[in-house]
Amino acid sequence: MQLTLEFGGGLELLCDSKKIHNVNVEQQNGEDKLTMKGLLSWVKTNLIKERPEMFMKGDTVRPGVLVLVNDCDWELSGQLSTLLEEKDVVVFISTLHGG
Amino acid sequence: MASEILQQLESLKNEKTKIEHKISLLEAQLKDINLQNDAASSYLTNGLAPHMIHRYSRHLVLPSFGVQGQANLLKSSILVVGAGGLGAPALLYFAASGVGRLGIVDHDKVELNNMHRQIIHTEAYIGQPKVKSAAAACRSVNSSIEVVEHEEALRTSNALEILSKYDIIVDATDNAPTRYMISDCCVVLGKPLVSGAALGLEGQLTIYNHNGGPCYRCLFPTPPPRTACQSCADGGVLGVVPGIIGCLQALEAIKIAASVGEPLSGRMLLFDALAARIRVVKIRGRSLQCEACGENATFNQQYFREFDYEKFTQTPLCVPPTKLNLLPNESRISSNEYKEIVVNKEPHVLVDVRPAHHFKIVSLPNSLNIPLSTLESRLPEISSILKKDDEEEKGLVNGSSAKLYVVCRRGNDSQRAVQYLQKMGFTSAKDIVGGLESWAQNVDPNFPTY
Numbered sequence A: 001m002q003l004t005l006e007f008g009g010g011l012e013l014l015c016d017s018k019k020i021h022n023v024n025v026e027q028q029n030g031e032d033k034l035t036m037k038g039l040l041s042w043v044k045t046n047l048i049k050e051r052p053e054m055f056m057k058g059d060t061v062r063p064g065v066l067v068l069v070n071d072c073d074w075e076l077s078g079q080l081s082t083l084l085e086e087k088d089v090v091v092f093i094s095t096l097h098g099g
Numbered sequence B: 001m002a003s004e005i006l007q008q009l010e011s012l013k014n015e016k017t018k019i020e021h022k023i024s025l026l027e028a029q030l031k032d033i034n035l036q037n038d039a040a041s042s043y044l045t046n047g048l049a050p051h052m053i054h055r056y057s058r059h060l061v062l063p064s065f066g067v068q069g070q071a072n073l074l075k076s077s078i079l080v081v082g083a084g085g086l087g088a089p090a091l092l093y094f095a096a097s098g099v100g101r102l103g104i105v106d107h108d109k110v111e112l113n114n115m116h117r118q119i120i121h122t123e124a125y126i127g128q129p130k131v132k133s134a135a136a137a138c139r140s141v142n143s144s145i146e147v148v149e150h151e152e153a154l155r156t157s158n159a160l161e162i163l164s165k166y167d168i169i170v171d172a173t174d175n176a177p178t179r180y181m182i183s184d185c186c187v188v189l190g191k192p193l194v195s196g197a198a199l200g201l202e203g204q205l206t207i208y209n210h211n212g213g214p215c216y217r218c219l220f221p222t223p224p225p226r227t228a229c230q231s232c233a234d235g236g237v238l239g240v241v242p243g244i245i246g247c248l249q250a251l252e253a254i255k256i257a258a259s260v261g262e263p264l265s266g267r268m269l270l271f272d273a274l275a276a277r278i279r280v281v282k283i284r285g286r287s288l289q290c291e292a293c294g295e296n297a298t299f300n301q302q303y304f305r306e307f308d309y310e311k312f313t314q315t316p317l318c319v320p321p322t323k324l325n326l327l328p329n330e331s332r333i334s335s336n337e338y339k340e341i342v343v344n345k346e347p348h349v350l351v352d353v354r355p356a357h358h359f360k361i362v363s364l365p366n367s368l369n370i371p372l373s374t375l376e377s378r379l380p381e382i383s384s385i386l387k388k389d390d391e392e393e394k395g396l397v398n399g400s401s402a403k404l405y406v407v408c409r410r411g412n413d414s415q416r417a418v419q420y421l422q423k424m425g426f427t428s429a430k431d432i433v434g435g436l437e438s439w440a441q442n443v444d445p446n447f448p449t450y
């Protein structure tokens, strides 16, 4: 399915400094439908070019990364089990501390 | 010559202090007289003094703000933690709009490399405490409000006492441990926290611990790894970006203080300056499992006072640049020793491992820029240059061979590079301790630092 993935707060540096990725992703690892869990493993394999530990820890994102599915915190949609649909926009953003 | 000028400067500064003292005495007298006059007025003004009606007239005629909004603001107190890039515009707007009591916490001094974004400070205050500079600027904008100076670093030992004196807290700091500390302190004291952050060309803004919204720990229960927390000094920041976020922080705090509008609680504003895009996203509510504000949270004042935020985030509260020590002494030389090598024209190759955009700012003569990230692929280049230098030297000095030195900004990456080079067979590689900063400090004060 067609998805728009966006990286911000410095995470774009891990994927060729490109912030917006229009991608085509199918369900992963024998899942019936594409979940955030499947998408994360797809992103790790296909988009993250360096320092994967700055993006993921275990099977989820590292502490300090907010995940937004259609402008909504993924905590509200079921985190890793969030079901993705055609044309969804998923944003990965690292929290900033500077001032 | 220089000493004469310094002497003159010193005596002028003394005079300035005396004049400033006189000014503040006269201002206080004037304020008293105004207050007496105001009290004597017999018109119905809903508690606003005549001089206030004139000063805040554009607020007062604004239907959705009006007399009530202004009166609320005048009665409110706001604390801004950090008089830097975020705090600078926020403080100016708080003072201008008539926040009754305005507190400023900061322990830093004004530096030249702050000026591009910390617009509350002027050149005259370079070297002086930011709190003093910011307070003077606020008073010069509005002498009718109370400005309180807290010239100290915020710590668990003083945070409860300082924050408890204000209605609303504005986090305008620049590091992770302080952000956790301020949020926890706001939870313990039940204060709304207007939190902003900016780095590079991006900014983030939200309100924590307000209207059933989350606290900082609800959103980020586990601190990020230290390597994920870049500072403005290392990552750079476009001056106007924290300015915009600071202005938005001022707006949100003023809305809360005046009780108008919908606060940015339970939502987060993400600002991408390069793409010219602002997106407001919905974030989770208060987490029942939150260690600070959750159902079974045991976080109280006592627990807060004893909490070790540096250990929790593995980051020191006052961010001194890290000083690595990866190499044995025989693999390192001082900047002064390197200067001798240059003066004696000893054959050598100097590799500068900073990123290319740093190298463009300033570099040492005859240095070769090989950014640390590309070192692996450019080893053959180093080999061939060393070999060429050896051939040129042959016959001059028997057995001498060109030495390999590595430099960077502060002397950390150069050690990483030397470690790698030695592993790859360049056993004579050495790093310059303290990098270009040490060169500027110990060898040539005219070498520009950034």
Ligand SMILES: [Zn+2]
Pocket: B214, B215, B216, B217, B218, B219, B286, B287, B290, B291, B292, B293, B294
């Ligand atoms: Zn919480």
